[in-house]
Amino acid sequence: MNDRVLDFSQGSRSNLRDVINKQLLIFLEAKNYEAAKTLLIPVASVDIAEAIADLPKTMQIIAFRLLNKQEAIEVYKYLDKATQQSLIEDFKDTEAVEIINNMSPDERVKLLDELPPQLVRKLVAQLTPQEREFNALLLGYDANTAGRIMTPEYIYVKENITVTEAQTKIRNLANEIEVAYYIYVTDDNKRLKGTLSLKDLIIANPETIISEIMTINIIYAYTNTDQEEVAKLIQRYDLIALPIVDQDENLLGVVTVDDVIDILEAEATEDIYKMGAIEAAEEDENYFKLGFYKVTKKRIPWLLILLVTNSVTVFLMSNFEEVLEEVVTLAFFTPLLIDAGGNVGAQSSTVIIRGLSTDELRDKQPFPIIIKELITGGLLGIILAIFVIVLIFLLLGKLEIGLTVGFSLIAITIIAATTGAALPFLFNKMGFDPALMSAPFITTVVDILGIFVYFSIAKLILNI
Amino acid sequence: MNDRVLDFSQGSRSNLRDVINKQLLIFLEAKNYEAAKTLLIPVASVDIAEAIADLPKTMQIIAFRLLNKQEAIEVYKYLDKATQQSLIEDFKDTEAVEIINNMSPDERVKLLDELPPQLVRKLVAQLTPQEREFNALLLGYDANTAGRIMTPEYIYVKENITVTEAQTKIRNLANEIEVAYYIYVTDDNKRLKGTLSLKDLIIANPETIISEIMTINIIYAYTNTDQEEVAKLIQRYDLIALPIVDQDENLLGVVTVDDVIDILEAEATEDIYKMGAIEAAEEDENYFKLGFYKVTKKRIPWLLILLVTNSVTVFLMSNFEEVLEEVVTLAFFTPLLIDAGGNVGAQSSTVIIRGLSTDELRDKQPFPIIIKELITGGLLGIILAIFVIVLIFLLLGKLEIGLTVGFSLIAITIIAATTGAALPFLFNKMGFDPALMSAPFITTVVDILGIFVYFSIAKLILNI
Numbered sequence: 001m002n003d004r005v006l007d008f009s010q011g012s013r014s015n016l017r018d019v020i021n022k023q024l025l026i027f028l029e030a031k032n033y034e035a036a037k038t039l040l041i042p043v044a045s046v047d048i049a050e051a052i053a054d055l056p057k058t059m060q061i062i063a064f065r066l067l068n069k070q071e072a073i074e075v076y077k078y079l080d081k082a083t084q085q086s087l088i089e090d091f092k093d094t095e096a097v098e099i100i101n102n103m104s105p106d107e108r109v110k111l112l113d114e115l116p117p118q119l120v121r122k123l124v125a126q127l128t129p130q131e132r133e134f135n136a137l138l139l140g141y142d143a144n145t146a147g148r149i150m151t152p153e154y155i156y157v158k159e160n161i162t163v164t165e166a167q168t169k170i171r172n173l174a175n176e177i178e179v180a181y182y183i184y185v186t187d188d189n190k191r192l193k194g195t196l197s198l199k200d201l202i203i204a205n206p207e208t209i210i211s212e213i214m215t216i217n218i219i220y221a222y223t224n225t226d227q228e229e230v231a232k233l234i235q236r237y238d239l240i241a242l243p244i245v246d247q248d249e250n251l252l253g254v255v256t257v258d259d260v261i262d263i264l265e266a267e268a269t270e271d272i273y274k275m276g277a278i279e280a281a282e283e284d285e286n287y288f289k290l291g292f293y294k295v296t297k298k299r300i301p302w303l304l305i306l307l308v309t310n311s312v313t314v315f316l317m318s319n320f321e322e323v324l325e326e327v328v329t330l331a332f333f334t335p336l337l338i339d340a341g342g343n344v345g346a347q348s349s350t351v352i353i354r355g356l357s358t359d360e361l362r363d364k365q366p367f368p369i370i371i372k373e374l375i376t377g378g379l380l381g382i383i384l385a386i387f388v389i390v391l392i393f394l395l396l397g398k399l400e401i402g403l404t405v406g407f408s409l410i411a412i413t414i415i416a417a418t419t420g421a422a423l424p425f426l427f428n429k430m431g432f433d434p435a436l437m438s439a440p441f442i443t444t445v446v447d448i449l450g451i452f453v454y455f456s457i458a459k460l461i462l463n464i
Numbered sequence: 465m466n467d468r469v470l471d472f473s474q475g476s477r478s479n480l481r482d483v484i485n486k487q488l489l490i491f492l493e494a495k496n497y498e499a500a501k502t503l504l505i506p507v508a509s510v511d512i513a514e515a516i517a518d519l520p521k522t523m524q525i526i527a528f529r530l531l532n533k534q535e536a537i538e539v540y541k542y543l544d545k546a547t548q549q550s551l552i553e554d555f556k557d558t559e560a561v562e563i564i565n566n567m568s569p570d571e572r573v574k575l576l577d578e579l580p581p582q583l584v585r586k587l588v589a590q591l592t593p594q595e596r597e598f599n600a601l602l603l604g605y606d607a608n609t610a611g612r613i614m615t616p617e618y619i620y621v622k623e624n625i626t627v628t629e630a631q632t633k634i635r636n637l638a639n640e641i642e643v644a645y646y647i648y649v650t651d652d653n654k655r656l657k658g659t660l661s662l663k664d665l666i667i668a669n670p671e672t673i674i675s676e677i678m679t680i681n682i683i684y685a686y687t688n689t690d691q692e693e694v695a696k697l698i699q700r701y702d703l704i705a706l707p708i709v710d711q712d713e714n715l716l717g718v719v720t721v722d723d724v725i726d727i728l729e730a731e732a733t734e735d736i737y738k739m740g741a742i743e744a745a746e747e748d749e750n751y752f753k754l755g756f757y758k759v760t761k762k763r764i765p766w767l768l769i770l771l772v773t774n775s776v777t778v779f780l781m782s783n784f785e786e787v788l789e790e791v792v793t794l795a796f797f798t799p800l801l802i803d804a805g806g807n808v809g810a811q812s813s814t815v816i817i818r819g820l821s822t823d824e825l826r827d828k829q830p831f832p833i834i835i836k837e838l839i840t841g842g843l844l845g846i847i848l849a850i851f852v853i854v855l856i857f858l859l860l861g862k863l864e865i866g867l868t869v870g871f872s873l874i875a876i877t878i879i880a881a882t883t884g885a886a887l888p889f890l891f892n893k894m895g896f897d898p899a900l901m902s903a904p905f906i907t908t909v910v911d912i913l914g915i916f917v918y919f920s921i922a923k924l925i926l927n928i
Binding site: 018236261306328342447 | 750
């Protein structure tokens with residue numbers, strides 16, 4: 001065992017990764033492969049993957065071949081899609097077979113999903129029968145469901161064997177199966193009956209029967225459960241892995257917590273993008289790597305929709321043309337009012353949408369919350385209105401304009417808060433994604449009602 | 465072992481939780497405690513906690529006392545703060561001692577942080593010496609650091625013992641220590657030397673020395689590492705637990721992945737709130753439980769700041785008073801232009817802020833990205849402008865107005881996309897939180913420059 005040659009303490013870690021990346025390139029350019037190999041010995045797989053991905057394309061395969069077989073398989077799974085694809089096209093057949101057969105089935109499915117069909121057929125043909133079976137199994141499920149993201153490789157034992165026999169079975173299987181935190185317990189028909197942690201196994205009496213020490217109240221999911229639901233189950237019940245069964249409760253695979261963390265982050269990013277009015281990213285798609293055509297395609301739909309809905313304000317304002325001609329000053333305050341309404345509406349919709357997304361509002365009645373937001377909008381509006389009325393009076397000396405803008409502000413903030421709270425609930429109930437649908441409708445309603453209220457109040461107060 | 469009496473399959477789970485909550489209340493109101501106890505037998509601790517929290521306050525302690533000692537400790541840790549506090553005030557001294565001493569140290573620190581000082585002193589006095597030591601240890605660290613969220617209860621062995629001796633030690637410790645996925649290996653001075661999974665232990669030869677089979681390239685963090693950094697380490701390296709050491713690399717505790725999932729979600733919520741211009745939530749604070757005073761306090765600061773920055777638009781527009789008096793129609797399009805700028809700016813800042821937050825942009829140069837956003841803003845603006853010019857011409861017959869609005873739109877989208885991308889990078893570099901600072905400044909810049917460009921183009925095209 002080599003001594004730890006690099007210090008991975010926090011605080012120096014990200015600088016350290018930069019140093020390794022640069023050093024690797026230097027060694028490879030100098031064709032000093034021994035030094036490159038030594039450099040990578042203590043480096044974690046995910047960091048090696050990042051280093052290789054940063055290399056010029058021609059050097060990636062050279063660097064990859066420096067790794068031993070076990071490491072190569074580990075590192076490969078951490079590479080980004082683009083690098084995985086370009087490497088696999090460069091591999092010799094024997095190398096490709098090795099990698100492809102030793103990937104965990106869920107990772108392999110993700111990779112094959114992205115490769116050109118001809119290459120996929122060639123690779124699948126080189127899978128061992130067992131791996132080909134796993135492949136077909138996972139592909140049989142829809143994307144973003146438990147069945148697609150699970151791994152069919154897990155350790156299970158029958159319920160009527162002893163602890164010692166179970167340990168023997170684990171010893172036999174453990175080299176093939178990458179990670180095992182729980183042992184799953186089934187009956188003779190592979191129906192899931194219980195779970196057992198490795199710790200429980202170690203501390204149990206060797207002659208105990210498994211069924212006596214297993215946990216029977218199992219949390220599990222079906223193969224067609226949505227991946228976000230799977231993630232939430234793991235989060236709620238503090239699990240390390242979740243067993244996945246078919247409709248007959250036969251155990252088919254497990255989803256592990258590390259996949260779930262990535263799923264939760266991707267789902268959060270998707271929600272954040274939607275709230276910013278950007279089309280949902282396709283899986284694993286990186287906005288910053290897209291070309292202009294794709295970026296424009298992602299952003300223009302909502303911008304056009306928002307443009308159309310906002311153009312109603314043009315017609316509305318033209319209806320109040322005489323009012324504007326009489327008191328042009330009123331026009332000066334339109335951006336301010338529109339912005340205030342937008343800000344309050346954004347605050348309200350943000351909390352509601354996020355609450356719906358994290359299940360915080362799962363059991364809550366919408367109506368009291370909407371009423372609460374309405375009142376809050378009023379309170380916020382009153383505070384803002386006082387500021388505005390005082391400022392307008394002091395700086396412009398026009399109290400009536402001030403009162404017009406002030407009262408309109410209160411009306412707008414009430415409308416904005418109420419709409420911002422109500423519409424996400426409504427869309428959620430109708431089965432639409434609140435994160436996606438809310439923004440255009442909230443801004444439209446707030447703008448239209450706001451302008452209408454503003455000029456109506458103006459006509460009243462200014463006697464037009 | 466009782467048979468599984470309830471079906472926890474997905475799809476019926478959340479309905480099932482509702483059913484259990486209602487049923488529990490019915491049994492308790494009828495004082496049918498045997499039935500209530502039986503109802504809860506197969507229910508997971510986190511779900512029991514939710515059920516108890518939903519009960520009227522007077523019944524909570526009754527329900528809690530239905531649980532056996534082990535369950536009670538489990539369920540207590542899942543209760544929300546408010547319920548934890550009210551229960552602990554109702555407990556008899558003996559009950560409180562039991563709960564408090566058996567909580568995991570990191571959970572206990574969170575609880576004690578929130579209780580009235582007098583109660584805290586009384587409870588701490590009832591801690592066993594060992595637990596009191598743990599308590600003092602964790603409290604010695606700043607909130608939101610690894611030291612505060614770690615648990616000092618983990619299994620460790622010396623590197624020079626055999627596998628059999630290690631298994632014996634684990635058997636002795638395992639009842640006290642809740643979860644063990646990794647075993648940590650230290651030297652005689654408790655310096656962290658390596659890690660070992662339970663699986664590795666089971667499959668190893670009984671006479672092997674630990675140091676021969678342990679993993680030496682350990683990922684770890686220091687006690688003063690920020691909790692978000694801890695979470696990212698666990699996420700990046702697919703760990704189940706992260707060892708925490710002091711400055712001399714002595715092992716002090718571990719942070720487990722289930723805590724990390726909750727941290728990541730809370731951090732995402734915090735970012736989302738900030739992007740919606742709401743003050744960051746205090747830890748564990750639930751927006752929906754706050755009273756009107758606190759909610760207003762949370763939302764008014766940014767609204768006032770935004771109001772002030774937006775009021776610059778009032779003065780700017782008043783400078784163009786003659787233009788507006790001449791062509792009042794120009795006023796009709798101000799909301800539309802402001803909104804379009806806001807939407808494009810929101811899109812750009814959303815992707816940049818999220819990219820900075822997930823470390824996607826950690827190593828990227830800002831300048832190329834900003835230029836790319838600038839060009840994207842132009843492309844989007846051209847598409848929108850074509851729509852607008854055509855629409856205005858068809859519906860109003862005024863080509864010159866159309867061209868004014870159209871060209872302004874292009875200018876505004878370019879300004880918005882560039883500002884939306886540049887400001888988050890700038891704030892990040894200056895050490896400010898981009899999620900928090902960006903919105904007011906982006907809207908201000910876009911509005912001010914946008915109005916200036918709009919009316920300047922109008923003067924040009926319309927010859928005013």
